[in-house]
Amino acid sequence: MNPTEFYKNLADDIRLKSILLIAQEGELCVCELMAALAESSQPKISRHLAVLKSSGLLLTRKQKQWVFYSINPDVATWAQQVISLTLKENINFITPHLQALHLMGARPERIANCCE
């Protein structure tokens, strides 16, 4: 992935916020991103995640009925550094979404963890 393609992936509110939320939380499922990005519809979020996955930025892991997205560790180091720098220096950009996420009841991770 060349730099322009990489930045095209970041050049959308839902995609960038999803990446930053996932970077912050380690991994998130679609329903958690829906809770975090409450103003966006499910197909909209799914489609943007599909874009990020197909360009190799995100990985998916299916567990029970949930699909968990995480940052692909094979992403070029510089690109991962760009993501973490952006997160670190713009935490306020996703603060309201992190709050919405933490207000969500019955987050799937907990359920998933407890049944493995």
Place this chain on the structure above:
Amino acid sequence: MNPTEFYKNLADDIRLKSILLIAQEGELCVCELMAALAESSQPKISRHLAVLKSSGLLLTRKQKQWVFYSINPDVATWAQQVISLTLKENINFITPHLQALHLMGARPERIANCCE
């Protein structure tokens, strides 16, 4: 400028390459960018530079008949770090354009410098 807006500015080949070339060279005029990005037309380059200027990423300095573009030092530190990291780790992305630039005869800087 929020992170999404910033990345929208980088999400185009001409804009990203112009920024990286300017970051590498310190400052460049439109005709030098035309030489470097030989495949692109003058209005195309001018328009993309206007976008970058109006979002505050670039500054202009007019000298004689030339307009020199440089990175705005007031750009957020994290954004400047993103730019320099991208440049440092993707120098091959602009190498052919740097070569074209250095092949250009009678670069305006020299003329400008010699007549101040």
Place this chain on the structure above:
DNA sequence: TTGCTTTATAATAAAATTATTATATAACTA
């Protein structure tokens, strides 16, 4: 002044991206 070089802008067309709506699939639950 006239002409040339450099750069910017405006109008329109073309292309790409994004949103919306509806529907499909898969997995769990009762």
Place this chain on the structure above:
DNA sequence: TAGTTATATAATAATTTTATTATAAAGCAA
């Protein structure tokens, strides 16, 4: 099995972005 939840996808419409072409303006040079 039937119903429910979670996610994906396809079709189309809407929007945004980009390219192209033509033209304008500004500054220099003869």
